[in-house]
Amino acid sequence: MVALRACVTTVAAAGLLALMPGAALAAPVALDDGSFEYPTAPANSFSALTAGQSIGPWTIDSGSVDLIGSGFWQAADGKQSVDLNGQGPGKVSQTFTTTAGKTYTVSYALAGNPAGNQGVKTGQVLVDGQDFQNFSFDTTGKSFAQMGYVGRQVTFVATGASTTLSFASTTASSAYGPVIDNVRIGSCCSCSSCSSCSG
Numbered sequence: 796m797v798a799l800r801a802c803v804t805t806v807a808a809a810g811l812l813a814l815m816p817g818a819a820l821a822a823p824v825a826l827d828d829g830s831f832e833y834p835t836a837p838a839n840s841f842s843a844l845t846a847g848q849s850i851g852p853w854t855i856d857s858g859s860v861d862l863i864g865s866g867f868w869q870a871a872d873g874k875q876s877v878d879l880n881g882q883g884p885g886k887v888s889q890t891f892t893t894t895a896g897k898t899y900t901v902s903y904a905l906a907g908n909p910a911g912n913q914g915v916k917t918g919q920v921l922v923d924g925q926d927f928q929n930f931s932f933d934t935t936g937k938s939f940a941q942m943g944y945v946g947r948q949v950t951f952v953a954t955g956a957s958t959t960l961s962f963a964s965t966t967a968s969s970a971y972g973p974v975i976d977n978v979r980i981g982s983c984c985s986c987s988s989c990s991s992c993s994g
């Protein structure tokens with residue numbers, strides 16, 4: 796339980812820092828809105844977004860993505876999720892505060908757009924632009940009501956005071972890409988207890 800106690804201490808310290816007047820808050824203390832719930836996309840529809848646009852704290856770096864609204868298809872968490880293919884493959888990124896040398900575990904929910912071209916959807920998790928994980932999801936037999944989300948995780952060691960986390964589709968020439976939701980980051984826990992300390 797040593798790791799858990801250290802984790803709680805870290806969270807308490809971060810909370811204290813946030814309350815200090817004048818504390819520099821150049822970047823979020825932790826990953827913000829990993830569930831893609833803000834802004835609200837049209838219910839039973841989606842927002843088509845292209846490079847340069849944003850989803851709350853996330854930036855679309857390249858290509859295009861769809862922010863899927865409530866009721867369009869099943870979300871893994873909350874009501875909204877992201878199809879990493881809009882008209883074609885896209886990439887979303889968020890930069891957040893880290894401590895150099897500290898190990899972070901990213902967990903996320905993965906599925907795929909089952910509407911057309913059912914089959915294997917592929918993508919990458921990038922940390923500061925480097926490919927840290929290739930992922931794939933087979934949408935065969937899946938539906939809007941049964942997306943079949945699976946949990947994935949990837950671990951990295953921060954190299955600086957901020958880190959950029961990206962999710963990119965590598966599913967070419969398709970409007971039906973990999974779907975992500977419920978991105979969480981734990982800074983010191985094993986993933987089984989991430990929910991106790993991640994933002």
Ligand SMILES: [Ca+2]
Pocket residue numbers: 829830831832870871872873874875876976977
């Ligand atoms: Ca969500």
